[in-house]
Amino acid sequence: MKSTLIKEIFRNSENFSGKEIKISGWIRTSRSSKSFGFIELNDGSFFKNIQVVVEEDSLENFKEITKLPISTAVSVEGILELTPESKQPFEIKAKNIVVEGISSSEYPLQKKRHSFQFLRTIAHLRPRSNTFSAVFRVRSLAAYAIHKFFQERNFIYVNTPIITGSDCEGAGEMFRITTMDLNNVPKDDKGNVNYSEDFFNKEVNLTVSGQLSAEAYALAFRNVYTFGPTFRAEDSNTTRHAAEFWMIEPEMAFAELKDYMDTAEAMIKYVIKYVRENAPEEMEFFNKFVDKELFNRLNNVANSEFGRITYTEAVDILKKSGEKFEYDVEWGIDLQTEHERYLTEKVFKKPLFVTDYPKDIKAFYMRMNDDNKTVAAADLLVPGIGEIIGGSQREERLDILEKRMEEVGLNKEDYWWYLELRKYGSTKHAGYGLGFERLIMYLTGMGNIRDVIPFPRTPGSAEF
Amino acid sequence: MKSTLIKEIFRNSENFSGKEIKISGWIRTSRSSKSFGFIELNDGSFFKNIQVVVEEDSLENFKEITKLPISTAVSVEGILELTPESKQPFEIKAKNIVVEGISSSEYPLQKKRHSFQFLRTIAHLRPRSNTFSAVFRVRSLAAYAIHKFFQERNFIYVNTPIITGSDCEGAGEMFRITTMDLNNVPKDDKGNVNYSEDFFNKEVNLTVSGQLSAEAYALAFRNVYTFGPTFRAEDSNTTRHAAEFWMIEPEMAFAELKDYMDTAEAMIKYVIKYVRENAPEEMEFFNKFVDKELFNRLNNVANSEFGRITYTEAVDILKKSGEKFEYDVEWGIDLQTEHERYLTEKVFKKPLFVTDYPKDIKAFYMRMNDDNKTVAAADLLVPGIGEIIGGSQREERLDILEKRMEEVGLNKEDYWWYLELRKYGSTKHAGYGLGFERLIMYLTGMGNIRDVIPFPRTPGSAEF
Numbered sequence: 008m009k010s011t012l013i014k015e016i017f018r019n020s021e022n023f024s025g026k027e028i029k030i031s032g033w034i035r036t037s038r039s040s041k042s043f044g045f046i047e048l049n050d051g052s053f054f055k056n057i058q059v060v061v062e063e064d065s066l067e068n069f070k071e072i073t074k075l076p077i078s079t080a081v082s083v084e085g086i087l088e089l090t091p092e093s094k095q096p097f098e099i100k101a102k103n104i105v106v107e108g109i110s111s112s113e114y115p116l117q118k119k120r121h122s123f124q125f126l127r128t129i130a131h132l133r134p135r136s137n138t139f140s141a142v143f144r145v146r147s148l149a150a151y152a153i154h155k156f157f158q159e160r161n162f163i164y165v166n167t168p169i170i171t172g173s174d175c176e177g178a179g180e181m182f183r184i185t186t187m188d189l190n191n192v193p194k195d196d197k198g199n200v201n202y203s204e205d206f207f208n209k210e211v212n213l214t215v216s217g218q219l220s221a222e223a224y225a226l227a228f229r230n231v232y233t234f235g236p237t238f239r240a241e242d243s244n245t246t247r248h249a250a251e252f253w254m255i256e257p258e259m260a261f262a263e264l265k266d267y268m269d270t271a272e273a274m275i276k277y278v279i280k281y282v283r284e285n286a287p288e289e290m291e292f293f294n295k296f297v298d299k300e301l302f303n304r305l306n307n308v309a310n311s312e313f314g315r316i317t318y319t320e321a322v323d324i325l326k327k328s329g330e331k332f333e334y335d336v337e338w339g340i341d342l343q344t345e346h347e348r349y350l351t352e353k354v355f356k357k358p359l360f361v362t363d364y365p366k367d368i369k370a371f372y373m374r375m376n377d378d379n380k381t382v383a384a385a386d387l388l389v390p391g392i393g394e395i396i397g398g399s400q401r402e403e404r405l406d407i408l409e410k411r412m413e414e415v416g417l418n419k420e421d422y423w424w425y426l427e428l429r430k431y432g433s434t435k436h437a438g439y440g441l442g443f444e445r446l447i448m449y450l451t452g453m454g455n456i457r458d459v460i461p462f463p464r465t466p467g468s469a470e471f
Numbered sequence: 472m473k474s475t476l477i478k479e480i481f482r483n484s485e486n487f488s489g490k491e492i493k494i495s496g497w498i499r500t501s502r503s504s505k506s507f508g509f510i511e512l513n514d515g516s517f518f519k520n521i522q523v524v525v526e527e528d529s530l531e532n533f534k535e536i537t538k539l540p541i542s543t544a545v546s547v548e549g550i551l552e553l554t555p556e557s558k559q560p561f562e563i564k565a566k567n568i569v570v571e572g573i574s575s576s577e578y579p580l581q582k583k584r585h586s587f588q589f590l591r592t593i594a595h596l597r598p599r600s601n602t603f604s605a606v607f608r609v610r611s612l613a614a615y616a617i618h619k620f621f622q623e624r625n626f627i628y629v630n631t632p633i634i635t636g637s638d639c640e641g642a643g644e645m646f647r648i649t650t651m652d653l654n655n656v657p658k659d660d661k662g663n664v665n666y667s668e669d670f671f672n673k674e675v676n677l678t679v680s681g682q683l684s685a686e687a688y689a690l691a692f693r694n695v696y697t698f699g700p701t702f703r704a705e706d707s708n709t710t711r712h713a714a715e716f717w718m719i720e721p722e723m724a725f726a727e728l729k730d731y732m733d734t735a736e737a738m739i740k741y742v743i744k745y746v747r748e749n750a751p752e753e754m755e756f757f758n759k760f761v762d763k764e765l766f767n768r769l770n771n772v773a774n775s776e777f778g779r780i781t782y783t784e785a786v787d788i789l790k791k792s793g794e795k796f797e798y799d800v801e802w803g804i805d806l807q808t809e810h811e812r813y814l815t816e817k818v819f820k821k822p823l824f825v826t827d828y829p830k831d832i833k834a835f836y837m838r839m840n841d842d843n844k845t846v847a848a849a850d851l852l853v854p855g856i857g858e859i860i861g862g863s864q865r866e867e868r869l870d871i872l873e874k875r876m877e878e879v880g881l882n883k884e885d886y887w888w889y890l891e892l893r894k895y896g897s898t899k900h901a902g903y904g905l906g907f908e909r910l911i912m913y914l915t916g917m918g919n920i921r922d923v924i925p926f927p928r929t930p931g932s933a934e935f
Contacts, residue, residue: 010725012693014625031725032693033896050725051692052625080898082725107725108867108897131888132895134691143692147628154618161478161516164611168926169633169677169700170646170715172933182634182670183653184646184677186704189664192653200653206646206704206714207933213633213648220926220935227598228515228607229476229496235700236633240650240670250670251634261474261495261514261546261571403572424595424935431596432497433572434544462632462684469636469671471684471888 010082014053020097023087030057030099031082031107033135036118039073046072046101048083051134054141054288058098059083066101077117078110078135123458130462130471138297141289142459145282146447152281153234153255153443156274162230162257167217169236172209173421180240181212182250213238217256218438219372219425222401225258225436226428232257234443242466246455249444251464258438264374264383264400267437268360271387271396272313274441275358279305282450298452304391305450311357318342318364318381321350328354341368347386347393358389371411373399374435383437392449398439405429474546478517484561487551494521494563495546495571497599500582503537510536510565512547515598518605518752522562523547530565541581542574542599587922594926594935602761605753606923609746610911616745617698617719617907620738626694626721631681633700636673637885644704645676646714677702681720682902683836683889686865689722689900690892696721698907706930710919713908715928722902728838728847728864731901732824735851735860736777738905739822743769746914762916768855769914775821782806782828782845785814792818805832811850811857822853835875837863838899847901856913862903869893 010031016023032050039045042063047056063069075081085101115129116136126133133139154164170184186206187193193204202209217233224231233256241248257274259266283290283305294301316324325336325346330353334343342361351359362385363376373382384399402408408429412419419426447459457463462471474495480487496514503509506527511520527533539545549565579593580600590597597603618628634648650670651657657668666673681697688695697720705712721738723730747754747769758765780788789800789810794817798807806825815823826849827840837846848863866872872893876883883890911923921927926935 012625031898051627052694078896080725080896107899108893110896111894114895129888131687131892132691134688140691143629143688144627146630147622150628150630151618151622154615158611158615161476163515163608164614165607165925166610166614166700166717168715168928168933168935170702170928170933173935180650182648182650184648185653186644186646187653189647189649189651189653189656190662192656198654206706206930207928208931209933211933223595223935224598224607224925227596227604230516236630238634242670251632253630261544424593428595429572430575431578432542432544432574434495435571461629461688464632464634464671466670467672469632469634469673469675471632471637471687 008084012052013048013050013055013057016057016087016097017053017055020087020089024089024097025086027084027086027102028099029082029084031080032057034075034077034079034081034110036077037073037075044073046081046083048081049135049140051140054137054144054286054292058095059085059101059104060098061101061104066104068104071106072104075106076110076112076114078114080107080110081105082107123455127457127463134461137292139458141286141292142447142451142453143461145286145289145451146459148282148285149278149447149450150234150443152278153274155281156277157230157232157257160230162232163224163228165217165221165224165228165231165233166235167214167220167233167256169214170207170211171214172207172211173219181215182238182240184211184213215239216254216440218258218440219422221256221258221438222436223424223428225260225438226432226434229260230257231259244466246457247445247448249456249460249463249465252456252460253443255441255443256438258436260434260436262400262437263435264362264385264437267398267400267439268313268315268362268385268387271398271439271441272358275387276309278446279309279450293451293453300391301452307356308358308389313387314355314357314359315362315385316359317362321346321361324354325349339365339367344393347388348390351388351393352390356390358387360385360387366411369399371415371417372401372408374402375407375411389449392445395445395449396439396441398437400435400437403429403433403435405433472548476516477512477514477519477521480521480551480561481517481519484551484553488553488561489550491548491550491566492563493546493548495544496521498539498541498543498545498574500541501537501539508537510545510547512545513599513604515604518601518608518750518756522559523549523565523568524562525565525568530568532568535570536568539570540574540576540578542578544571544574545569546571587919591921591927598925601756603922605750605756606911606915606917607925609750609753609915610923612746612749613742613911613914614698614907616742617738619745620741621694621696621721624694626696627688627692629681629685629688629692629695629697630699631678631684631697631720633678634671634675635678636671636675637683645679646702646704648675648677679703680718680904682722682904683886685720685722685902686900687888687892689724689902690896690898693724694721695723708930710921711909711912713920713924713927713929716920716924717907719905719907720902722900724898724900726864726901727899728826728849728901731862731864731903732777732779732826732849732851735862735903735905736822739851740773742910743773743914757915757917764855765916771820772822772853777851778815778819778821778823779826779849780823781826785810785825788818789813803829803831808857811852812854815852815857816854820854822851824849824851830875833863835879835881836865836872838866839871839875849903853913856909859909859913860903860905862901864899864901867893867897867899869897
């Protein structure tokens with residue numbers, strides 16, 4: 008008999024009522040008396056366990072079964088019975104249980120509560136716990152929701168390169184990739200590394216952003232998006248930074264700053280809706296046990312029209328607020344998380360786009376405004392986190408772009424193809440970047456980026 | 472006025488009939504007489520161009536417009552008129568045309584046919600050509616079809632790490648990742664590289680496969696899949712190998728070899744169906760201009776039950792065939808592409824799983840069969856290509872797995888967590904790997920992997 012996913016049973020229990028079915032999964036808990044007992048079985052397809060009733064009279068290996076350690080893998084055949092008067096909506100009366108793989112009393116995920124810190128040391132097992140099981144199902148659903156959102160709008164998914172010779176931000180700290188023997192690095196006449204002997208015959212790094220490549224594709228397909236891993240070799244051990252993380256970078260031709268903001272707002276609302284509809288049990292759990300403000304916050308996002316103010320207005324509000332900040336506010340500074348959170352949490356009490364930042368604190372490719380002091384950039388700030396999305400209209404005018412690149416000291420030859428996009432049918436275009444893990448933290452209330460990545464990579468840590 | 476995607480107009484032209492609309496795109500061709508002309512406009516959302524009629528009487532900048540070079544970006548406002556008697560189903564009578572960004576006569580993608588080789592040197596512009604526009608729309612749809620297939624079946628999408636300290640195949644040629652100064656690599660007392668000074672305090676590489684991590688997740692979620700970039704530092708310049716490519720790696724717990732084959736067969740059929748339904752124009756184009764056998768081949772796949780034979784049977788057939796092969800066939804050899812293609816094209820004339828290979832030519836993690844000579848592995852061979860999927864049931868028995876690792880000389884300590892999966896509720900499980908670019912080549916008939924990757928990475932080449 009083929010075994011049925013526990014999710015399918017929970018979603019359509021009426022269909023299975025009174026029928027013989029087979030399920031397979033891992034024992035979460037087990038309790039028994041002399042002649043009968045209960046096993047809570049979970050197969051990872053669903054948040055909740057299914058209750059299996061075992062009775063000495065109907066089960067040959069009753070004694071063996073009731074002594075099995077937690078996390079043992081079993082397959083159960085039995086009859087599903089609806090139990091409308093009990094806590095659980097149904098149970099399975101076992102007729103036959105096969106032990107697929109026994110666990111041991113040394114299994115490190117015993118019933119007691121473990122700290123997230125401890126669970127990181129067993130990242131291969133932690134998805135079997137309630138919390139991480141929920142986190143990674145939600146992560147999967149959110150990823151799909153993002154694809155669905157863009158595909159329904161005819162955006163083309165583009166896989167921009169991971170190995171790259173260019174540095175999008177002009178400033179990122181990057182990982183070098185090489186096949187050279189590090190014990191004996193080939194050198195040239197002058198004693199410098201001879202990259203002509205490396206795999207790609209030149210210096211290459213792990214990408215920090217797919218944006219520049221995505222722009223090339225937006226200028227062919229109009230609307231595109233990337234969704235892939237990006238890397239930062241920053242030596243910062245915070246709860247919000249990882250060396251390897253996934254980014255979504257939509258890019259739209261014939262689009263202005265407003266179009267990016269409209270799309271990003273619709274996308275965030277779409278993903279929240281999708282996840283709440285498709286993982287209601289997990290979301291309830293997060294709201295109850297991880298972050299009691301979660302539903303309030305998500306409801307607020309879903310039902311608000313996001314605020315929009317300029318950076319100049321934001322600085323004004325902050326200066327007049329009378330609030331004591333760790334970092335002083337002056338026009339020209341980069342807003343700190345404390346400022347961002349004050350604006351979105353205290354002043355606007357909803358998600359907020361701050362637009363038109365001073366050019367000197369933003370990247371070279373952002374479109375210069377007519378004031379020649381600010382650029383058409385916008386960051387989305389959300390209560391509880393601060394910045395979650397950054398984006399801009401891109402500089403489509405060749406002369407202005409070249410001038411900006413000179414100002415910030417970039418070598419135009421390295422960007423020959425990016426500049427050519429401005430020669431052959433350039434047009435206004437805009438895009439943004441969303442850190443996928445930040446989104447998952449936001450959707451679940453989880454406070455540490457290490458706890459929303461299956462096997463996180465941070466300074467000094469690349470285990471598993 | 473908001474501009475409408477050209478795809479939306481083609482799919483619902485009746486709705487737009489007689490209405491004023493705005494479209495934005497790039498000029499593909501343009502021809503005119505003194506007082507009127509035609510512009511073929513494409514916005515990348517759809518394979519076909521839209522025909523814009525320009526008339527001196529109704530267009531202020533008629534003269535300017537008719538002289539615009541190819542690839543100029545314009546926005547057109549006008550009335551859509553159905554033209555049931557013409558070649559094209561409708562046209563737009565322009566009332567107003569705005570030049571968004573002018574192109575130049577130096578635009579390298581002029582109307583004449585270019586070789587794929589030349590187009591690779593302008594990878595930032597080639598998606599504007601018919602062929603590549605079609606390839607990358609199909610790539611996007613195929614990616615989505617894969618997500619859709621697995622999500623509909625409650626598989627959990629898992630992002631396995633790109634930066635890894637382990638080497639899944641135990642033999643892959645890998646790219647090293649480092650933040651150390653290559654001009655001055657830190658050494659220890661013995662003169663060896665001192666990795667404790669590197670970012671992760673140890674040697675790390677780019678992943679060659681997410682499988683081992685996926686197994687950990689399958690043993691928590693039952694059914695999971697990865698879909699992400701993988702890397703091989705192989706110095707092989709062929710039409711089928713790239714240093715960076717995307718892989719799909721499903722992994723299923725409580726599953727045997729047969730379950731992998733059933734799932735893979737259903738997945739391939741699903742993706743073909745999805746792409747043909749959602750990109751009929753592109754697929755017609757490939758069948759007509761890229762590979763005249765394409766539809767025959769895809770129909771054959773869609774309508775066949777895939778064949779299944781053992782390696783031993785396959786060797787037997789090949790030896791008895793009387794066919795002259797470059798490489799001789801003996802039980803124990805790894806099948807070459809010529810053998811694989813003979814089997815699937817000449818003997819079976821349809822997709823074919825070859826199962827139960829000699830253990831010595833397969834990876835350590837594949838499940839040992841009772842004969843102690845073969846493993847429960849299966850490769851899917853398809854006409855026109857050869858191997859497109861490789862997979863196996865995994866060795867779930869700790870003692871046998873450890874013995875195999877010793878035989879092939881792997882250090883068990885490096886795999887401590889992988890081995891622990893066999894201690895705490897191990898169960899039979901199976902999975903496979905599909906090279907996404909091979910699939911796209913198969914779906915489109917494109918013959919070179921460099922032409923189905925936006926910005927390909929191959930030995931000596933990491934341009935753009």
